[in-house]
Amino acid sequence: MLLENMKMALSALRANKMRSFLTMLGIIIGIGSVIAITSVGDTMRKMFSDIYQDVGVTQGYISIGYWIEEVRDSDYFTMDDMETYKEVFGDKLAYVDSGSSVTGEIATDITKKNFYFYGIDYNYIDVQPVNIVYGRYLNEADVLARKPNCVIDRASAEELYGSAAAAVGRTFRITVYGNVTEFNIIGVFEKEQSAFTALMTGSSANGEAYIPWTLLTWPNDRIYQCHFFADPDMTAEELAQFNEEFAAYVARTKNRQPEDFYVITAQSEMSTVDSMLSGVSAAVAGIAAISLLVGGIGIMNIMLVSVTERTREIGTRKALGATTRDIMIQFLTESAVLSAIGGIIGIALAATLVSILGALFSLPVVIKPFVVLMAVGFSAVVGIFFGIYPAKKAAERDPIIALRYE
Amino acid sequence: MSELIRLENLVKIYDTGSLRVLGLDKINLTINRGEFVAIMGHSGSGKSTLMNILGCLDTPTLGKYYLDGVDVAGMSPNELSRIRNRKIGFVFQSFNLISRMTILKNVEVPLTYARVRPSERRKRALELLDLVGLSARVDHQPNELSGGQRQRVAIARALANDPPLILADEPTGNLDSQASIEIMELFARLHRDGATVVVVTHEENIAAYTHRIITFNDGRLIGDRINETPTEISEADAGLGRRMS
Known part of the structure; x- marks a missing residue:
């Protein structure tokens, strides 16, 4: 059922490619900057710890x-x-x-x-x-x-x-x-x-x-x-x-x-250096996370538009036997998929950017798998969180009114 | 013939805050399995309200509604979703197909909500599209089809879970006369093969296909007569699907 909801979500997103991409952009930028910043921070910490290692810890x-x-x-x-x-x-x-x-x-x-x-x-x-x-x-x-x-x-x-x-x-x-x-x-x-x-x-x-x-x-x-x-x-x-x-x-x-x-x-x-650097990178990552929040609001906005546009579809699905939960999950999956794809693109973008920077300064770049996993998870959570309200709105539609909606 | 629908003193009141409108006034009605019924009336007569209640999209204010032996009057929205999924096949005036999905996927929708396995679903949907004569078009999007063809997809979808009741709300309202004939003949054949079909319409020539005509006015049931001479349908011995394609 999950897989099918995901397929359904993908087909709904494909139906509006440009809109889906623009909506994702907020998440792409948000996740991308969080990853890029933490990666730069981790690279610098690694750099200092290597230097201290050479100097003698x-x-x-x-x-x-x-x-x-x-x-x-x-x-x-x-x-x-x-x-x-x-x-x-x-x-x-x-x-x-x-x-x-x-x-x-x-x-x-x-x-x-x-x-x-x-x-x-x-x-x-x-x-x-x-x-x-x-x-x-x-x-x-x-x-x-x-x-x-x-x-x-x-x-x-x-x-x-x-x-x-x-x-x-x-x-x-x-x-x-x-x-x-x-x-x-x-x-x-x-x-x-x-x-x-x-x-x-x-x-x-x-x-x-x-x-x-x-x-x-x-x-x-x-x-x-x-x-x-x-x-x-x-x-x-x-x-x-x-x-x-x-x-x-x-x-x-x-x-x-x-x-x-x-x-x-x-x-x-x-x-001292380590706590200073992690403090700085946490602060900057925090600022970057705000863009993620903005991205999430963008998702909520577009999902609300989508729910309104698809009122008839919701009514039809309900008439055909969809429960409140079925509709809720359908729209939640859609916003989660939207934002997870945005997250994955953001990670790829950040990894590319950081690698290019690393190559320019000939530094071995640190990208922690944990951070990447966190980011994907977080973007999906953002998608679900900001998808809840529109999905709830969709699910609670009265089928009679929804079916008559022009 | 066994009873499929029984309405007992069914009342629907719309409470809009300042105004209370009587939608249906003490309706008593029984429809048996295998009947082909038309519900007629002008707009505002209560036929749409009745259709919504019969379709379990709405609940009555008072009275009882037994569908297939079960009182559905007091059910929760989710229980009603289940009932609609298993017991009722809807056919709407404006088809209500989901535009970005192929017609095959559209027919699969009720099966999805019945939690039928994907392979099983596909098989059943293909059979149904064959039945309505659209097996050559399974991968088409709804907007690539004519109105009559779309309504046939909707009928295939209505039949997906093999529900005891087919409920059609002005099924020919958006169709030209030729397509209207095709659709009504399809319903007539479904009836001939044993289905219970209820058609809500305001057109005499559509109601003329049915065997029993129930008339509403001002929220009251004012007429219930047997149609002795339903419109003849063209012979379809070669099979429903092939003839219609």
Whole structure:
């Protein structure tokens, strides 16, 4: 019976093609914009989460609060502190360093380029994986002995020396904390990163290089901040708990309250961005949903016209044995089919539009099946909801009057 | 002959708020199975009101209406829909076919509401269209047919659920004289084959085909006579359908 009602509805809609299409247009635009907007929102969320994934979701920084007026010597970190943290937290604390970096210029016969020199520990590769394309990574001995060794990124190596192989073994001088230091290039690395991160950071004009972090603490060994990575295998809950425990431990060992420390974790940043983005996309989708409402009213309007035009048909059907329910279902099916078809066209349109946008910006586009299902369901619900009144009107027609209607 | 319709002291009052109009005044009437009856009268005589009540499209204010042994006077609209579907085959003056559907689909409509399976429905509709001589036109839309042909589709539709009563309201009102003859001869043959046919008309020559003529005036039944000499119909030994196409 349902299938037949649908066939009947389709034939009724076909009888008035232009009108049916114009009526659908409201739903097409409504559903299309809701899907397009949520898809753009989801794509952006995915983009940020990918970037954080590349940057390291378990990482964080902790330092004495910038609002603290009287900073004690003990509020700073020492290398011994760092060792203690590693011992206390064990595997949970995957990595610590001072989070320090310096800038400098490397000049060769070919060209020159500005660099960020990041101070890292030898196991930084475990938390921020890179491919060594030539030479080697920094090792424990480099770090402990504070050797001026350096690994640089592949693109810069090729730019400055012609090739990764040619870069290894070269030396350059930069000024670190006022002292001119000569560094040896011992390796060339290449980052593994998502399309999103590449898009966001690809055009950076500066080269990247890693040097032992011990070079950036020396000579006074007083470290302003602790940069850490928790175990990357942690769940979100475990990570949140660890972040809290770690900050509390640091505060306790420094005779301070946890709120005296300034803590930034990728996790909390990520959730801020995420909730901001979902807030924005929900708001915009809400506005788009209003157009869906307008589309629904359009359906109601045209169904009322259709009910009036087909008064004779309704009268005839009733005379031939249609019950109130039969007529009601006939017209409800018609408005639901009208709006569901509009919904499907809207989805196709939105998917095409978003894919074209994605291709233009070379971004992998996110269209959630759940959202699509919701949209189809919602458009059918809109059709049924706005179809109820006209269908009821049709069903309640007195057959005698309806049969006489001209 | 068994009783198909019995009206007992049937009264219909139209209450328009300020004005109460007596539509039918204490009608007592019995129609047996297999009768071919004309209900005559001028407009405003009450014949349309009676037709609506006989057709279960309307309910009487007072009195009883037994159709096929069941009192339908107090039934709900949905119960009446069921009765109309199973017990009554309507033929209207202006055919009332659904314009965007093929004539086959039109004939299927009452079967749909009787919840007959699609394959069964199609078979039955094809048989009926064959009976009225339109088997060559099953896929045509109503507007591709002449008035007489459309009315034959309507008659096929009226027969769909094999109802005990065929109720025709001015069935020739929109037809030329040749088509009118065709349609009345079709009713006469249906009657000859055992159907009960009630035709509402104001035309003497249409009523002349029937065997019993009931006359209304001012809401009252004023005449009920047997027509001893109904209009002869042309022989149709070769079969109803083939002759008429």
